[in-house]
Amino acid sequence: xxxxxxxxxxxxxxxxxxxxxxxxxxxxxxxxxxxxxxxxxxxxxxxxxxxxxxxxxxxxxxxxxxxxxxxxxxxxxxxxxxxxxxxxxxxxxxxxxxxxxxxxxxxxxxxxxxxxxxxxxxxxxxxxxxxxxxxxxxxxxxxxxxxxxxxxxxxxxxxxxxxxxxxxxxxxxxxxxxxxxxxxxxxxxxxxxxxxxxxxxxxxxxxxxxxxxxxxxxxxxxxxxxxxxxxxxxxxxxxxxxxxxxxxxxxxxxxxxxxxxxxxxxxxxxxxxxxxxxxxxxxxxxxxxxxxxxxxxxxxxxxxxxxxxxxxxxxxxxxxxxxxxxxxxxxxxxxxxxxxxxxxxxxxxxxxxxxxxxxxxxxxxxxxxxxxxxxxxxxxxxxxxxxxxxxxxxxxxxxxxxxxxxxxxxxxxxxxxxxxxxxxxxxxxxxxxxxxxxxxxxxxxxxxxxxxxxxxxxxxxxxxxxxxxxxxxxxxxxxxxxxxxxxxxxxxxxxxxxxxxxxxxxxxxxxxxxxxxxxxxxxxxxx
Numbered sequence: 001x002x003x004x005x006x007x008x009x010x011x012x013x014x015x016x017x018x019x020x021x022x023x024x025x026x027x028x029x030x031x032x033x034x035x036x037x038x039x040x041x042x043x044x045x046x047x048x049x050x051x052x053x054x055x056x057x058x059x060x061x062x063x064x065x066x067x068x069x070x071x072x073x074x075x076x077x078x079x080x081x082x083x084x085x086x087x088x089x090x091x092x093x094x095x096x097x098x099x100x101x102x103x104x105x106x107x108x109x110x111x112x113x114x115x116x117x118x119x120x121x122x123x124x125x126x127x128x129x130x131x132x133x134x135x136x137x138x139x140x141x142x143x144x145x146x147x148x149x150x151x152x153x154x155x156x157x158x159x160x161x162x163x164x165x166x167x168x169x170x171x172x173x174x175x176x177x178x179x180x181x182x183x184x185x186x187x188x189x190x191x192x193x194x195x196x197x198x199x200x201x202x203x204x205x206x207x208x209x210x211x212x213x214x215x216x217x218x219x220x221x222x223x224x225x226x227x228x229x230x231x232x233x234x235x236x237x238x239x240x241x242x243x244x245x246x247x248x249x250x251x252x253x254x255x256x257x258x259x260x261x262x263x264x265x266x267x268x269x270x271x272x273x274x275x276x277x278x279x280x281x282x283x284x285x286x287x288x289x290x291x292x293x294x295x296x297x298x299x300x301x302x303x304x305x306x307x308x309x310x311x312x313x314x315x316x317x318x319x320x321x322x323x324x325x326x327x328x329x330x331x332x333x334x335x336x337x338x339x340x341x342x343x344x345x346x347x348x349x350x351x352x353x354x355x356x357x358x359x360x361x362x363x364x365x366x367x368x369x370x371x372x373x374x375x376x377x378x379x380x381x382x383x384x385x386x387x388x389x390x391x392x393x394x395x396x397x398x399x400x401x402x403x404x405x406x407x408x409x410x411x412x413x414x415x416x417x418x419x420x421x422x423x424x425x426x427x428x429x430x431x432x433x434x435x436x437x438x439x440x441x442x443x444x445x446x447x448x449x450x451x452x453x454x455x456x457x458x459x460x461x462x463x464x465x466x467x468x469x470x471x472x473x474x475x476x477x478x479x480x481x482x483x484x485x486x487x488x489x490x491x492x493x494x495x496x497x498x499x500x501x502x503x504x505x506x507x508x509x510x511x512x513x514x515x516x517x518x519x520x521x522x523x524x525x526x527x
Contacts, residue, residue: 012194014197015080032240033073048084049158051081058134059082059111059112061173064177065088065113069119076243090108112136113135116137139154171198173194177189190225191380203348213239215261218241224512224513239263253283256288262290263291263292265291269515272452276452290332291314292318293317307336327346327351327407328346328419329343330342338418342411343419344419345371350372371404372402391405392404410422441470442456445472448480485502
């Protein structure tokens with residue numbers, strides 16, 4: 001008989017990660033932001049001080065507090081301070097418009113807003129008067145009459161308070177609400193527990209093998225689950241995290257070289273721009289160890305270009321959806337053999353592909369991906385019906401309760417169990433009796449040397465049901481015409497899949513998280 005392990009389980013709480021690294025690496029550089037740098041000890045002390053100020057402002061366990069800031073150190077401090085007191089942080093993407101901000105504040109009853117004087121002017125007056133009980137500014141600038149509610153600044157934080165707070169919090173308690181991009185309407189708030197967020201970070205560390213020697217460049221917004229994940233796993237292992245708002249690829253490349261970046265996460269738009277950056281060949285990226293892609297499928301053409309540009313690094317192709325945080329990854333050793341695969345389930349998750357009968361699919365058959373395990377969220381804030389449709393009984397399990405999360409994404413698998421993303425059910429083009437995944441067409445178009453970004457969409461047609469149309473952004477100085485693109489498609493795609501029409505635009509619209517905004521394209525070019 002094995003001896004009983006009497007070691008008490010330490011709850012998976014977000015702020016424990018910061019406190020642990022502050023004990024192990026007190027003077028180590030934790031955060032690089034603009035011209036500032038901070039150690040783990042400094043960040044933990046300031047987060048404790050901020051947490052005590054929030055308690056004085058009346059924030060209680062379970063209260064929702066908005067963080068409406070550009071990417072900065074105060075954003076990070078706010079996340080950990082709210083975690084320390086058991087409050088729920090709601091990060092609002094700074095690219096949200098006024099109506100979206102107002103919607104989020106009302107939807108989850110935000111009681112206070114951590115923001116800047118500049119951002120405060122973007123919050124609609126109706127929200128300021130009716131909902132928010134206090135405003136905590138990162139600066140003390142701006143007119144005092146912006147709100148009649150309680151208003152304080154980071155300058156009011158007391159430096160006298162020392163030591164970590166000890167508020168009774170469980171790992172299953174709500175930690176954050178992440179609002180989806182809302183391209184099909186107003187966003188829904190996904191409820192994530194401390195355990196969801198921490199365990200997801202642990203999973204990534206297991207297969208990426210992060211440690212305290214890593215220097216992680218964070219280009220993605222922290223309001224995006226993929227961006228938040230970078231912060232959490234960096235602070236768990238004691239790595240250095242560089243906060244940077246993505247503007248120009250050339251600037252990012254210079255930062256990578258100057259800071260000795262070892263890890264970088266991005267969405268396809270970022271990789272496309274980095275591949276085309278004029279200054280890329282000047283640097284060897286000797287310390288860069290890996291890159292990860294998620295958010296959207298990266299075309300095979302771009303995967304191969306990245307392999308050629310960075311032959312010494314590991315490329316992790318990943319897939320996830322906010323309601324289950326992270327789902328799959330492809331082992332970099334497999335990337336040359338199956339560059340179009342999203343791999344297999346990450347640690348602490350199980351994934352299955354089911355057909356419309358609720359049965360597991362056969363090899364090559366397309367079905368919906370469902371996920372099982374502790375990474376699944378609590379569903380949507382204030383929307384029990386939508387939650388019940390998303391998170392429900394596992395059709396593969398009979399006789400006992402077993403909840404899984406339905407992704408809404410169509411996937412297929414090969415003989416060895418590797419998964420391949422096909423698209424969303426709602427995005428399929430139905431033309432002449434065929435069901436065509438847009439990514440199949442787009443992957444072929446990305447092989448064209450003049451195409452920078454492309455979207456394939458279905459346009460209503462009396463004869464075919466839907467005809468296929470391309471919306472294309474060309475590379476600089478390209479002289480390719482629309483008819484040239486259509487001819488290329490006819491030569492490289494099956495007849496039923498070849499678009500008959502192409503429209504060239506100057507720039508592709510993107511969501512606040514950096515994904516191509518397909519709904520915007522469909523609305524504006526789908527006629």
